[in-house]
Amino acid sequence: MKSLMEIRDLSVEIGARGRKIRWTSILNHINLSLEQGEVLGLVGESGCGKTMTVLALMGLLPPGGRIAGGSIRFMDRDLSGLSPKELAKIRGKHISMIFQEPMTSLDPLMTIGEQIREILARHEGLKGAANKEKCLHLLQTVHIPEPGKIYHCHPFRLSGGMRQRVMIAMALACEPELIIADEPTTALDVTTQAQILDLFNEIRSRTRMSFIFVTHDLGVIAEIADRTSVMYAGYVVEECSVAALFRSPAHPYTYGLMRSRMGRRNSNRDQLYSIPGSVPAPGNMPGGCPFAPRCQLAAARCSREIPPLAEIHAGHRVRCWRQVI
Ligand SMILES: Nc1ncnc2c1ncn2[C@@H]1O[C@H](COP(=O)(O)OP(=O)(O)OP(=O)(O)O)[C@@H](O)[C@H]1O
Ligand SMILES: [Mg+2]
Missing domain, CATH: 3.40.50.300 (P-loop containing nucleotide triphosphate hydrolases)
Incomplete structure (x- = not known):
């Protein structure tokens, strides 16, 4: 290897x-x-x-x-x-990093969708519909139920486990x-x-x-x-x-x-x-x-x-x- x-x-x-x-x-x-x-x-x-x-x-x-x-x-x-x-x-x-407490890495003022989309825009240059599609796909990959709904949520609405799934989706975003x-x-x-x-x-x-x-x-x-x-x-x-x-x-x-x-x-x-x-x-x-x-x-x-x-x-x-x- x-x-x-x-x-x-x-x-x-x-x-x-x-x-x-x-x-x-x-x-x-x-x-x-x-x-x-x-x-x-x-x-x-x-x-x-x-x-x-x-x-x-x-x-x-x-x-x-x-x-x-x-x-x-x-x-x-x-x-x-x-x-x-x-x-x-x-x-x-x-290299991506995931921490113990997702709230320290998530922005409380931005929705989950906005945060993942920002990463995709910055690192992959994805815009518009392609960006949103990839974002929803990532939320699906980490088994977030109803990704379309979570996309519009702010982090405080999510449980600790869901927040950690979002962090994992963000870590995966730029492969x-x-x-x-x-x-x-x-x-x-x-x-x-x-x-x-x-x-x-x-x-x-x-x-x-x-x-x-x-x-x-x-x-x-x-x-x-x-x-x-x-x-x-x-x-x-x-x-x-x-x-x-x-x-x-x-x-x-x-x-x-x-x-x-x-x-x-x-x-x-x-x-x-x-x-x-x-x-x-x-x-x-x-x-x-x-x-x-x-x-x-x-x-x-x-x-x-x-x-x-x-x-x-x-x-x-x-x-x-x-x-x-
Ligand atoms: N900002 C800092 N300034 C000075 N010393 C620090 C700082 N951060 C950590 N240390 C010291 O460095 C050593 C290693 O700390 P580290 O955080 O890497 O441990 P850890 O194995 O991750 O522990 P934990 O399981 O509690 O997270 C500790 O003795 C700690 O007190
Ligand atoms: Mg430590």
Whole structure:
């Protein structure tokens, strides 16, 4: 398969203003790759750096953020060398993004039809009847009932699930090569969440689009992803196929995530499990492996040296001394 995106050794820092700017590492030597048609799941607890990773990829780091090293290749171009204008062009045409809360991306004052038509006009140059036809077709594609009626509605009239369907229609509008979805189902109830995941699966089976799916939920990963990268405290700590993730998770952190998920599904409250402690804040990282203070398997070396992301089987990499010594 053809590689669509390749992030190598990406490091990102955020600067805090003082007399002198103090830089704090947020992402450390991130490696991610994505092939055409593939769905990559990015998973980890809150604050692990999932959103920062996709924002860096899109050239949308928050103010004060900068790429401190590494490269981002997308469609055979190095994105880290592009100007903001060139990046904006790539985002519009080749990469679309869907966020957790659709209301932050939808304009409350414009109807659904107006918003989708604007995208089609800007990116596809579609006008008049052809534009409206494509807009209605997109609403149908994401299974919005009565698209002709929804077309004239303002976003606040729609349920959360319907709004997320509109966001997906907007993301599909310019037929991008890559859709990045950052926790797109987290704010939805379980039934709606399942329906939206079905919709994503349907879209990917019909198109050759690739997806990066950001979530803190391993259940979502199981439903949707081909491969997964587990993030912890600004590092990728494990990377493998979804089958390998569930069959033989190798990093103690991944194992902990798995165990807490099983505990949630089990009705016996005695079996509820959560990983002790919390994710260290950037700028307050322990020496050595960032997970060592929470790790039951930690040995002396773990709090001294950061392990490399080492391949333990073909296509299965893990950043853990206990797996490689
Ligand atoms: N604008 C910002 N300025 C400074 N630090 C930030 C900013 N946004 C995020 N951070 C920090 O960067 C780190 C990574 O945050 P990020 O939002 O990528 O996490 P996440 O994995 O997406 O978490 P969540 O699951 O809560 O969305 C966190 O420690 C966070 O506090
Ligand atoms: Mg996030």
